[in-house]
Amino acid sequence: MANIKEIARIAGVSVTTVSRVLNNHPYVKEDKRRAVLETVERLNYSRNINALHLLKGRTQIIGVILPMINHSYFGVMMEGIAQEALKSGYQLMVSQTSYQPEEEQRMLEMMRNKQIDGVIICSRSLPLEHLEAYNPYGPIVLCEEIGPRPMSSVFLNHYQCFQEGIRYLWNKGHSSIGYSISRMEGPSSSRRYEAYCDMHEELGIPVNPSWIYDHCLDIEDGVLLVRRMLEQADRPSALIVTSGQVAAGILLEAGRQGLRVPEDLALISFDNMPISEVLGITTMDNGIYTMGASAMSIADELIRGTTSSPMTKEIPFQLIERSTA
Template identity: 50%
Template sequence: MANIKQIAQMAGVSIATVSRVLNEHPYVKEDKRAAVLDAVAKLNYSQNMNAVHLVRGKTLMIAVILPYVNHPYFASIIDGVANAALACNYKLLLCQTDYQAEEEYKVLELLKMKQIDGIIICSKTISWDVIEPYASYGPIIACENAGDREISSVFIDHYGSFKLGMDYLITKGHQHIGYFIGRGDSYNNINRKRAYAEALQAIGETPREEWGFDRVFTFERGVEVIRQILTMKERPTALIGAGDDPAAAIVAEARKHGIRVPEDLAVIGLDNQPIAEVMGITTIEQSMKEVGGLAFQAFYERINNKDLPPTKHELPFRLIERSTV
């Protein structure tokens, strides 16, 4: 296998110049850069990336922990991370966990073994108390409020966004309100359920267990929500949820069974995905793509300045009024 000394001899430059070209150093004359690259091609040279990473102290790879890659909420975060990473010459390692703790541990161990430079966590099962010690091996960025820890956070106030939707339904005269969310014991959904319960209690209503639907991630689960409601003697007059895809399914399936939206059943989604605009679904807009971009930025700043303290960045949300309420 060719080495950089042979490349230098063929190109007629110093070994230091070859090193600068291979490491994409900007201050190299174009004729010398061209000569080095020509010699690299002729000698069929390839770098030992393990050695490069050892010299740089970086792998130029960042892992993203997420439960599902095909969910619009997480896909939007990935979109933001990927665009920001590309601009900084970083590669992504997408780690789908299906909320399995052992899969999350595997990614944390990659950080400990210096096989990645950092981790962005979209959603997880393991507690922050377990995760925090791994931050000593590299930056860990949370896409939720991780509290006062050695972990930077970029997040939406999910209690506040759900409360905004609940207050809007109540001002429209609704008291019999249900909800549909993803994993019921996640940090974000615990806050959503708290906002839901407190809004009902403020008007003298008690939350009805049968009107709360968990693990509603997909269009198919949204269809199941309506099928369950059809079996009830007492039905909710409104639903607020944690996603536009299941909201779209709820609206479509309700109309299929003669339930008028919004006259018989009002529906509020979340995220303001394209499907919400197409179907005229009232929703809470929050930019998860921006969350992803800022999460990578927080990582990049800390990997390049290890003395920086953890940061917290809260992003806004707003109600988008359409035709389903």
């Protein structure tokens, strides 16, 4: 209710002095300082942060664009972002876009409007050129490999990651290898497909498109994958799957259907979630949490102006051998 002017009036000082007290500036006589503090207390004053935002042109808010909040992949990433945001004193504004370009755009406009200081894009549907247009208004950090574009990005080398996964399965004696994708990782799924094809060529085994299972996001999708697979005459003997959740679903349904893992079906999952550990799922740890945290910390650096040019960070991956492959 009360504003700084009223505090000044009642405490018998100028607004400048009040401001100084509130911001711990030096050069305020002890008695005035006390008078101000007391009035602030008495009137239960709280500063209107919007005035500050207007004045500074900054808000200490980062916008996060993601298609769906309730999904382990983005959940973990978000967790990383949130943790880092907390550390560096930012608030997060999330926009669940469902891949609607207008929603993504809206968040970018918020940056132009100075409502947020930067944007982290976990997954998008707007074209990169379009995003670039917003470069002047604040840092945009993408969670994907974007090549030589003037935006920052944190990414995983999906190609290599996949390559290594396939090689591992091959070395274990598998030559019919399938994989699941979630589709959401749009740009990266093509990189995976490349890796899949290239490796198959290198190893001299034919590619089988019906072993690529789309729309696999969660446990239930793993369950459904197994059911789909069992209807196929020709089945893969090993799978690389999108997430620990999907792997758990597969494991569950495989058990019900009498498929032994890894004997009848080998599995590598693509993130290192607690489930994977508990269930002993062989995993390619792709550090999504780190990815989120890095994205946030890059955004922070760019906003604070420590660095001005776009930054790029590759997140390392690591195969964790357990017992499903």
